Amino acid sequence: MIRDATIVMILGMGTVFLVLLALLGLMTLGGRLAARYAPPEPPAKPPAPVPKAPSGGPAPQNDAAENDSQTCVAVAVAAARRQGK
Amino acid sequence: MKYLKGKRMRLGLCLGLIATFIIGMASWAQTTMVADAPTAGDTAASVAAAADTDADTDASGQPAGEHLSLREGARKVVSTTGLAAFMSGQWRAAVMLVVGLVLLYLGVARDFEPLLLVPIGFGCLLVNAPFAGMGEDNGLLGLIYNAGIENDLLPLLIFMGIGAMSDFSPLLGSPRVVLLGAAAQFGVFGTLLGVILLNQLPGFDFTLKEASAIAIIGAADGPTSIVVGRRFAPNMMGSIAVAAYSYMALVPLIQPPIMRLLTTRQERLIRMRQERPVSRLELILFPLLILLVCIVFLPAAVPLMGSLALGNFIRECGAVNRLSNAMQNEIMNIATIMLGLGVGMQLEASQFLQPATLGIILIGLLAFSLGTAGGVIFAKIMNLFSPNNPINPLIGSAGVSAFPMAARVSTRVAMEYDPQNVLLMHAMGANVAGQIGSIVAGGVILALFS
Incomplete structure (x- = not known):
């Protein structure tokens, strides 16, 4: 029975390595093809820094979008405070 | 204080009287039913049938009809209590109740794989309740087992859930770590040899099929252990599943000493290069790729691999997020409860309390140790061939399938020596490779012995 177990061990490890080596080859090939034809999207750029407000004055309002986001934040903070009460 | 003492005394007295009454009744039932006392393996149905037969005739041999004497009724009730069963040969069931409670303790208090040990422990309690018939074909656990485990449905549903929860991008970003999973x-397979060698000891006599079913514990993969165990060692399936899940929970204790033993300090400090970024197309195609490889090389593993691939494809394709969420949550949770109860049903006293169970538990430890050592040593061998881009051998231990525990252990051990060296993503790559490797190993055994 030890002989049988040894055969199963050799066959088993051999098959596992064969299958995973095939997978490794295909993954490597797929990675190269993907790099050529479907490259991963570059990570999103960090938001541009907000210019510092001149001393004593209010922060400059860049554009409408930033205004909107600030309004959203203000609304969220107000809602959170109301919930807290 | 005096009041409390008095209250405690009265409570103790009451409990003592109740216990004396029950034990007395049980003893009486036992002495009056020496000939037809229930034995281990008797079910509620058989005891009730025996009692019905007794009740059909009275002392004079006349049909009893609807008349039930106080003595007969009391005897019937008392003879079907758990206490009477424990005192008349079913003491093993009482031992198994303790085992069930220990499993619950490990799951709840010690946080050892609670998602599975809690239903398994409860299943153990239910199936060993004398005369309750929970494990019979029409009992709750019997129904669950026959409908969900006997046909591999629940393990496959679990694999779908695992696929839907797995992110293969660490593996795709560094494909060579797939070899650690192998x-x-x-x-x-090393444990298989160990099981056969264990046969040299008295009390152990495993066949090659049983040895393979036990050795699959080394895959550290619960569903695969259940599928293989049910096919080749159905009477040991409960012990195999409990050993697999228990050792998976003990990975943080089992693996670090082996990892330290097999690596030098210098090797533990190796910093690995960052993985390449992976495109969405690769992630979508990967489950189809592993399925095709499996179909080509090892069709016996297609049910397991196909379920994993289906779950992962549904996750990555992005077209059916509702299904992906259902697989990750509702389906996975329901399947886990059912699987745990079904496995718990296999912890029936006559099956579990055998010398083989002790052997399975010892061999399980060997299996996990060999798997860990295999991964670490192979990482060191790979470093001989790629000295410019070495692998930290500590991630080799994550090649076992215990996901994500093994990857966390690799990361934690590496950070003990260099807090800035975060290996988590590399270890996750080896860990998901281990999932694939364990399915392939299970498929090889299925192909060889089916």
Whole structure:
């Protein structure tokens, strides 16, 4: 029975390595093809820094979008405070 | 204080009287039913049938009809209590109730794989309740087992859930770590040899099929252990599943000493290069790729791999997020409860309390150790061939399938020596490779012995 177990061990490890080596080859090939034809999207750029407000004055309002986001934040903070009460 | 003492005394007295009454009744029932006392393996149905037969005739041999004497009724009730069963040969069931409670303790208080040990422990309690018939074909656990485990449905549903929860991008970003998942399967096939060697000891006599079913514990993969165990060692399936899940929970204790033993300090400090970024197309195609490889090379593993691939494809394709969420949550949770109860049903006293169970538990430890060692040593061998881009051998231990515990252990051990060296993503790559490797190992055994 030890002989049988040894055969199963050799066959088993051999098959596992064969299958995973095939997978490794295909993954490597797929990675190269993907790099050529479907490259991963570059990570999103960090938001541009907000210019510092001149001393004593209010922060400059860049554009409408930033205004909107600030309004959203203000609304969220107000809602959170109301919930807290 | 005096009041409390008095209250405690009265409570103790009451409990003592109740216990004396029950024990007295049980003893009486036992002495009056020496000939037809229930034995281990008797079910509620058989006891009731025996009692019905007794009740059909009275002392004079006349049909009893609807008349039930106080003595007969009391005897019937008392003879079907758990206490009477424990005192008349079913003491093993009482031992198994303790085992069930220990499993619950490990799951709840010690946080050892609670998602599975809690339903398994409860299943153990239910199936060992005398005369309750929970494990019979029409009992709750019997129904669950026959409908969900006997046909592999629940393990496959679990694999779908695992696929839907797995992110293969660490593996795709560093494909060579897939070989660590292959090397760690030495835990399966090395253990197979160990089981056969265990046969040299008195009390152990495993066949090659049973040895393979036990050795699959080394894959550290619960559903695969259940599928293989049910096919080749159905009477040991409960012990195999409990050993697999228990050792998976003990990975943080089992693996670090082996990892330290097999690596030098210098090797533990190796910093690995960052993985390449992976495109969405690769992630979508990967489950189809592993399925095709499996179809081509090892069709016996297609049910397991196909379920994993289906779950992962649904996750990555992005077209059916509702299904992906259902697989990750509702389906996975329901399947886990059912699987746990079904496995718990296999912890029936006559099946579990055998010398073989002790052997399975010892061999399980060997299996996990060999799997860990196989991964670590193979990582060191790989470093001989790529000295410019070395692998930290500590991630080799994550090649066993215990996901994500093994990857966390690799990361934690590496950070003990260099807090800035975060290996988590590399270890996750080896860990998901281990999932694939364990399915392939299970498929090889299925192909060889089916």
